[in-house]
Amino acid sequence: MKAVVCHAPGDVRVEEIDDPTPRAAEVKIKVVAVGVCHTDLNFTSGQVPVPYPIVLGHEAAGVVVEVGPGVSRVQVGDHVLCSIIGPCEHCFQCEHDDHALCENSPFFTGTMLDGTTRLSSNGSPIHTLHYQGSYAEYAVVPERFVVPIRKDAPLDVVCGLACGLSTGLGAAMVRAQVKPGSSVVVIGSGGVGLSTMMGAQFCGATTIIAVDRLANKLDKARSLGLATHTIDSSKSDTVAEVLALTGGRGADYGFDAAGANGTLDLIVAATRPGATCVVIGRALGLVEITLNTTALLRQRIVTGTYGGSILPRRDLPIFVDLFMQGRLDLAGILDTRYTLDEAPQALDDLHHGRITRGVIIL
Ligand SMILES: [Zn+2]
Ligand SMILES: [Zn+2]
Structure with a gap:
């Protein structure tokens, strides 16, 4: 073969x-x-x-x-x-x-x-x-x-x-269990980041902020109707912009679909006290982070997911059904x-x- x-x-x-x-x-x-x-x-x-x-x-x-x-x-x-x-x-x-x-x-x-x-x-x-x-x-x-x-x-x-689509959908729908009406910031608008936005939107998030360094990826997040806002991190201050879009408080959920040096730090800084931050992807083989403990004392949950934390036999047929029904x-x-x-x-x-x-x- x-x-x-x-x-x-x-x-x-x-x-x-x-x-x-x-x-x-x-x-x-x-x-x-x-x-x-x-x-x-x-x-x-x-x-x-x-x-x-x-x-x-x-x-x-x-x-x-x-x-x-x-x-x-x-x-x-x-x-x-x-x-x-x-x-x-x-x-x-x-x-x-x-x-x-x-x-x-x-x-x-x-x-x-x-x-x-x-x-x-x-x-x-x-x-x-x-x-x-x-x-x-x-x-x-x-x-x-x-x-x-x-x-x-x-x-x-x-x-x-x-793998990729379930990782994003599951990060929002299974791991973080995004609540209706919430605000979400996603760094990385490739396939996994877009499916994370899709999962968050399905859960009822009303503010979805896509962050990327590539304009074509941000265009896609907007044209698919997934991102309500986009931030080009190569041109602007990501944290300041997210804070401005979330009443000065920070987003309720942050997802790091880039996994590059510094992206989780951005996510933590752009989310509110009590937020949930989820590491989804890694652009490099190994990225280390250093967090100020204040970020955790302010009750942020910083976690990660493998494969969207799905139960494959339960969740994959559900995702397929939702796609076939036009809902994903x-x-x-x-x-x-x-x-x-x-x-x-x-x-x-x-x-x-x-x-x-x-x-x-x-
Ligand atoms: Zn994969
Ligand atoms: Zn086992």
Whole structure:
């Protein structure tokens, strides 16, 4: 099959590799669409260590073509999303409904859950990005990461719910649980930031302030009807502007979808005492912060989310339904489609901010 293999930081190639076969509790999926996500850039740049060679891609939607022994929750022919959250459903965290923190789903090992590799090229092993490696014609994925969805949903749009779109929606709807009538500031107006605004709007936030350094991203936040206000942080004083828009008090909720040096500091300074601040993304492999304890003594909650803190089997079908009912404009966030051969270009376009949300269509 054809796959996009990262051999080393900066070395991404589209090539033929062996056709994979699912083992116990694994599902083989014919990939129909897969999102292009900033997280992939962490591995092509080498900022987050993974074993190479590795097949990239972690936002797949597709159709089940084969199941391994013991698979009971999906069947051949099912349309599915391959979530980045794969709860074992019996560890301490899963039993406390924190599926995103499952103790039996370690991040970025490059192997399958049993520690072995499932992909190969002429017999030599190739690793799998986050249990799916879906920049490929087929992906073998552990059953617990695979969520069936309704068959009338367009897979090119909903594939982003595997990671980026759910991360934003869930940050607002599940993690922060934004209250109606509230004010929200979001730093970073890419795909995750826009979906955070969409989640906040769905929850009834009435003031939604988008912050970015790129004018085209702010234009998109406004033209989609998500942001009530936009701030170009390369030109103006973000904190002063947010305070001016929120009665001098600061926003009720702040979301850091950029994850760059200094962005969380901005969020904390732009929110009111008692606010909730959520770290969603990271542009770099590692960003450290220093907070003045006064920010916390003023009862701000500074927290984070992985994957929007969703419970995939509960929330993904709900998000798909809301999209199909016209209540979440997920299609509006998507702006560029690529073929699998164009994957290196897609990653480069994302890295340089030329696209908001790309998808590879197979
Ligand atoms: Zn992603
Ligand atoms: Zn678990």
